[in-house]
Amino acid sequence: xxxxxxxxxxxxxxxxxxxxxxxxxxxxxxxxxxxxxxxxxxxxxxxxxxxxxxxxxxxxxxxxxxxxxxxxxxxxxxxxxxxxxxxxxxxxxxxxxxxxxxxxxxxxxxxxxxxxxxxxxxxxxxxxxxxxxxxxx
Numbered sequence: 195x196x197x198x199x200x201x202x203x204x205x206x207x208x209x210x211x212x213x214x215x216x217x218x219x220x221x222x223x224x225x226x227x228x229x230x231x232x233x234x235x236x237x238x239x240x241x242x243x244x245x246x247x248x249x250x251x252x253x254x255x256x257x258x259x260x261x262x263x264x265x266x267x268x269x270x271x272x273x274x275x276x277x278x279x280x281x282x283x284x285x286x287x288x289x290x291x292x293x294x295x296x297x298x299x300x301x302x303x304x305x306x307x308x309x310x311x312x313x314x315x316x317x318x319x320x321x322x323x324x325x326x327x328x329x330x331x
Contacts, residue, residue, distance in 0.1 A: 200269055202320055202323075203266075203270050203275060203320055203324070204266045204267075206275075206278075206313075206316055206317060206320055207262050207263070207265050207266035207270070207278065208262075208263065208266045209313075210262055210278070210282065210313045210317075211258075211259040211260075211262035211263045211266065212259075213309060213313070214255050214258060214259050214262075215255070215256065215259040217252075217255055217306070218252045218253070218254075218255030218256035218258075218259055219252070219256070220252070221248045221249070221251050221252030221255065222248070222249055222252030222253055222255075222256065223252070225244075225245050225248035225249070225252070228248065230302060231299055231300060231302050231303040231306065232298055232299055232300060232303075233297060233298055233299060233300045235297045235298060236296075236297070236298030236299060236300075239298060258281070262278070265278070271324075272321050272324040272325045275317055275318075275320050275321035275324060276317070276318065276321045278313075278317050279313070279314050279315075279316075279317025279318045279320075279321060280314075282310055282311075282313035282314045282317060283310075283311075283314045285307075285310045286307055286310040286311045286314055289303055289304075289306060289307035289310065290307055293307070
């Protein structure tokens with residue numbers, strides 16, 4: 195991997211970790227802020243258990259961020275970049291499904307989904323660039 199693509203991968207992994215880290219902190223420590231993304235029906239459907247689920251989800255997000263931050267300090271392969279891009283695809287799919295199939299989310303949730311999808315595109319673009327530079331050697 196070239197020095198330039200290594201810097202690009204480092205930036206990608208750090209930005210993704212920072213983006214999700216914010217959501218992880220919010221869902222872990224202040225889940226009420228997620229009401230911004232919910233419809234009135236979603237907000238009214240909350241229970242004590244909902245906050246418990248947000249807490250667990252937030253810790254899962256933070257755990258992933260720790261892995262991303264660690265990866266950002268290492269030379270990563272094309273396969274790792276593809277795997278990270280696929281990991282970014284999972285919340286994109288979940289957000290899209292939630293918006294279409296449930297009444298609990300408002301259109302602001304599209305912004306979070308678009309942010310996740312941007313990391314999908316960026317990751318696959320970096321992986322393609324990395325694969326091309328590796329094949330030219």
